[in-house]
Each structure stands twice: as C-alpha cells, then as structure tokens.
Amino acid sequence: MRNLWGTQDVADYLGVPIKTVYDWRAKGYGPMGRRVGKHVRYKPDDVERWFDSLGEGVV
Known part of the structure; x- marks a missing residue:
C-alpha cells in the first residue's frame, strides 16, 4: 500500500490550491x-x- 496523502498532497497532485480541496470537501x-x-x-x-x-x- 502506498502512503496516505494529506490535503496538500491532493492539491499538489491535482494542481489546485489547497483551499479548493477544502471547499470541495465542505460541499x-x-x-x-x-x-x-x-x-x-x-x-x-x-x-x-x-x-x-x-x-x-470538467472541474
């Protein structure tokens, strides 16, 4: 199993600001x-x- 990612890792992978990942999660x-x-x-x-x-x- 690969290591788990934090929110910053997800933002970096997707090329979006970390706030966007937080906003998506809230929605x-x-x-x-x-x-x-x-x-x-x-x-x-x-x-x-x-x-x-x-x-x-789409995004």
Missing part, C-alpha cells in the same frame, strides 16, 4: 477523504480514480 465534492484523528487523509488510488471519473473539461 461533498472531490475525492473521498477519511478522518484520522484530527487529520484528513486520502488514498492515492481513490484520488486518481476520482480524477479519472471526471469528464474532459
């Missing part, structure tokens, strides 16, 4: 994250799968 959009204590962590495979599910030109 129930974006890749699924899981709370680990007070932190949100993402499985890289989930982030990539979410990205792949987007249509061309």
Whole structure:
C-alpha cells in the first residue's frame, strides 16, 4: 500500500490550491477523504480514480 496523502498532497497532485480541496470537501465534492484523528487523509488510488471519473473539461 502506498502512503496516505494529506490535503496538500491532493492539491499538489491535482494542481489546485489547497483551499479548493477544502471547499470541495465542505460541499461533498472531490475525492473521498477519511478522518484520522484530527487529520484528513486520502488514498492515492481513490484520488486518481476520482480524477479519472471526471469528464474532459470538467472541474
């Protein structure tokens, strides 16, 4: 298993500001994250799968 990603890792991978990832999470959009204590962590495979599910030109 690959290491889990934090919010900054997701933002870096997707090329968006970290605030965008926080906004998506608040709106129930974006890749699924899981709370680990007070932190949100993402499985890289989930982030990539979410990205792949987007249509061309959508975000």
